[in-house]
Amino acid sequence: MTQLPANTERKLGLVIDLDTCVGCHACVVSCKGWNTENYGAPLSDTDAYGGNPLGTFLNRVHSYEVTTPEAAPRLVHFPKSCLHCEDAPCVTVCPTGASYKRVEDGIVLVNEDACIGCGLCAWACPYGAREMDPVEKVMKKCTLCVDRIYNENLPEEDRTPACVRTCPAGARHFGDFADPDSNVSRLTAERGGVDLMPEQGTKPTNKYLPPRPRDQLDSDIDVLSPFLAPIADTPTGFLGWLDRTLSKLPGGER
Amino acid sequence: MHPAKSIIAFTTLSGLGFGLLAWLGSGLADFSGWVGFTFHAIGLLLASAGLLFSTFHLGHPERALRAFTQWRSSWLSREAWAAASALTLMGLHALSVLNGTPVQALGLAGAALSLATVFTTSMIYAQLKTVPRWHSWATPALFMALALGGGALLAAQTTAAAPLLAAAAALQLIWWMQGDRAFRQSDTTLATATRLTPGTVRAFEPPHTGTNYLMQEMVFRVGRRHARRLRVLALALGYGLPLALLILPMGHMAALIAVLSHIAGIFASRWLFFAEAEHVVGLYYGRPQ
Numbered sequence: 001m002t003q004l005p006a007n008t009e010r011k012l013g014l015v016i017d018l019d020t021c022v023g024c025h026a027c028v029v030s031c032k033g034w035n036t037e038n039y040g041a042p043l044s045d046t047d048a049y050g051g052n053p054l055g056t057f058l059n060r061v062h063s064y065e066v067t068t069p070e071a072a073p074r075l076v077h078f079p080k081s082c083l084h085c086e087d088a089p090c091v092t093v094c095p096t097g098a099s100y101k102r103v104e105d106g107i108v109l110v111n112e113d114a115c116i117g118c119g120l121c122a123w124a125c126p127y128g129a130r131e132m133d134p135v136e137k138v139m140k141k142c143t144l145c146v147d148r149i150y151n152e153n154l155p156e157e158d159r160t161p162a163c164v165r166t167c168p169a170g171a172r173h174f175g176d177f178a179d180p181d182s183n184v185s186r187l188t189a190e191r192g193g194v195d196l197m198p199e200q201g202t203k204p205t206n207k208y209l210p211p212r213p214r215d216q217l218d219s220d221i222d223v224l225s226p227f228l229a230p231i232a233d234t235p236t237g238f239l240g241w242l243d244r245t246l247s248k249l250p251g252g253e254r
Numbered sequence: 255m256h257p258a259k260s261i262i263a264f265t266t267l268s269g270l271g272f273g274l275l276a277w278l279g280s281g282l283a284d285f286s287g288w289v290g291f292t293f294h295a296i297g298l299l300l301a302s303a304g305l306l307f308s309t310f311h312l313g314h315p316e317r318a319l320r321a322f323t324q325w326r327s328s329w330l331s332r333e334a335w336a337a338a339s340a341l342t343l344m345g346l347h348a349l350s351v352l353n354g355t356p357v358q359a360l361g362l363a364g365a366a367l368s369l370a371t372v373f374t375t376s377m378i379y380a381q382l383k384t385v386p387r388w389h390s391w392a393t394p395a396l397f398m399a400l401a402l403g404g405g406a407l408l409a410a411q412t413t414a415a416a417p418l419l420a421a422a423a424a425l426q427l428i429w430w431m432q433g434d435r436a437f438r439q440s441d442t443t444l445a446t447a448t449r450l451t452p453g454t455v456r457a458f459e460p461p462h463t464g465t466n467y468l469m470q471e472m473v474f475r476v477g478r479r480h481a482r483r484l485r486v487l488a489l490a491l492g493y494g495l496p497l498a499l500l501i502l503p504m505g506h507m508a509a510l511i512a513v514l515s516h517i518a519g520i521f522a523s524r525w526l527f528f529a530e531a532e533h534v535v536g537l538y539y540g541r542p543q
Contacts, residue, residue, distance in 0.1 A: 053464050054464060054465060055462075057462075060462065062457065063457075063458045063459035064444075064448055064450060064456065065456045075458060089383070093328055093330065093382075116312050119311075123255070123382055123472065124382055131466065132467050132471070137313025194449040197447055199446055210450065
């Protein structure tokens with residue numbers, strides 16, 4: 001049913017820490033790996049080893065340069081996947097009911113058996129979170145690893161989305177935003193987590209933690225340089241003797 | 255946005271076909287017997303050929319019937335209902351005209367549903383906040399004016415067609431002028447997309463070296479180089495030449511030229527409708543506004 005639920009019991013989603021992300025793309029790879037073997041149609045690659053490789057991904061990492069007048073430009077790695085919006089425009093435009101938002105946990109999913117592959121939901125999404133698979137011809141999107149987080153066949157520590165489980169920097173956090181005491185709610189409150197494109201009115205569940213301001217050193221940065229100044233201009237001792245002797249040889253420096 | 259041929263053909267031909275059916279159903283264009291039936295057949299053919307084209311861009315056209323289920327929320331589903339019922343009623347109306355006993359109620363309902371179909375088509379685009387150029391009252395206004403004007407031209411309603419086409423031309427100009435400013439005037443920028451403040455944000459590296467579905471479908475840039483020339487062509491062929499021929503006394507040959515010229519011009523206009531439309535996701539890929 002493509003009408004959005006008025007409210008969901010839980011609001012599962014991710015917190016992405018832009019201060020911590022190192023841009024290694026491990027989340028991209030683990031996401032592709034898990035989701036190509038599990039929920040729904042596999043994520044295809046075409047011409048994977050050729051000149052024009054094209055693949056379906058549910059998570060991609062952009063990199064942006066932020067320039068301010070007072071500091072050196074800084075690079076921010078920016079992972080982006082479905083934000084599981086409360087007012088998801090991708091859900092309401094779907095003509096078949098294939099796109100839906102779950103009442104129990106707020107996850108936005110595609111029932112691939114009902115998807116006609118019209119692509120309107122991808123047009124309606126401002127974040128580029130949905131990609132039509134060119135081989136299966138159905139819409140693919142982040143499932144928040146719905147087949148991991150409730151999967152009792154997995155060890156408990158693996159019952160988080162693949163991207164969160166794999167992130168070596170701890171830049172991705174998974175939890176319930178409906179609970180004000182959850183890890184994700186507290187992180188968002190403490191670090192000033194923000195919505196992407198709030199003006200689009202999508203009310204995204206996922207939050208982004210902005211990079212913390214960098215340290216600014218007011219004093220001389222190069223505290224070791226005084227110790228590196230040459231102490232003696234002319235060598236003494238054995239080196240001094242060697243220098244003088246070699247200089248006396250034909251062709252030597254005077 | 256990627257200008258898919260199937261969608262351009264669909265919106266152009268269906269708009270024209272449903273426009274013609276609206277004139278025929280309302281009784282404003284009153285033809286009887288075989289002439290009336292032929293006019294109906296042309297309208298039905300154009301409208302259903304357009305609908306058939308639209309299924310070509312579907313990944314799974316065999317599941318198209320499912321598109322009737324979500325009329326409560328989806329304009330695309332409403333379009334499916336409006337189109338199917340308009341075609342059914344106008345098909346029956348065509349038979350009643352051939353039979354010499356036109357049923358007025360059938361025609362009026364069919365005409366209303368035909369216009370409703372064009373409106374739902376336009377709302378599929380106008381509802382998208384992600385494409386500022388489309389997200390405007392002017393999009394349904396232009397689609398409706400084109401259906402009425404083009405329909406009048408096809409239905410040989412020369413007195414009505416001239417002012418309607420002139421109105422459509424005016425709306426087309428307003429739509430272009432509004433559209434050229436729409437992205438800049440929308441609140442969405444790379445700064446709101448990334449929320450990386452303070453400072454200026456620049457897309458430094460894309461997520462991958464090649465292309466992807468999003469870039470091919472929504473960050474499409476082909477043909478903008480020719481946009482100005484195509485606009486002139488669309489105005490001249492779609493509106494100018496048919497208007498000139500309408501003002502002059504029309505023969506059958508001139509009428510045919512007017513119709514063909516109108517269709518060619520609207521094809522150009524509809525191609526630009528997609529090719530010039532910028533999706534906000536382009537910001538993430540560093541596309542300038």
